[in-house]
Amino acid sequence: MREIVDGVWEVGIGFVHAHLIAAGGGLVMLDTGLPRRADRLADAVRATGHQLTDVHTILMSHRHPDHTGSLAELRRRTGARVVAHAADAPVITGACPLPLHSLVMRLTAPLMRTEPAPVDEVLDGDGPTGVPGITAYHTPGHTEGHLSFLLDRSGGVLFAGDAAGVLFGRLRMPPKATTANAAAARASIARLAELKFRTAAFGHGAALSPDAAARFRDFAAR
């Protein structure tokens, strides 16, 4: 775990990150990592100097099981309010099966089986998250209901989820095999490039700073 800006922690869980954000008088959890990793995140919460019950909100970037895996267990342990986009919420709650649009997803699905979890608040588009200083942006493409989040702190911190990733220090598109609509994903990166932020954090790949928005603008122009 590392603190990427004041009060924002990047928590590695296998090949994916969750993030913890000190905000709203307690802690916000952004994504929950792989299935059966609730203990790992509980340890991370305590390492920030907080209790599990200080986690008042869990923001979900999207429906994939490397992000929703430990949600049900962490919601039970924290009592937090869960926020997700309307288009991805039915998969998170188990009302709809996870769409498997590639061989890779069909092969890995049995390993990534995830306990359904209630979603307490559904967002339809850009707007407030209920946490002061954190705004949601609808960035469809990787999934229909993918959300990115912008934290108004330290020059702006973008949480891009899987809307983009970082490999060897360079921005990249989300993997084709797990992305529902590549053209929409490109358009979402162009939208994110218009926002103001100094740091960008990702589901996959280390956070970029201090010129993260410029890196997005360059990437979107390619």
Ligand SMILES: [Zn+2]
């Ligand atoms: Zn994903």
Ligand SMILES: [Zn+2]
């Ligand atoms: Zn992912």
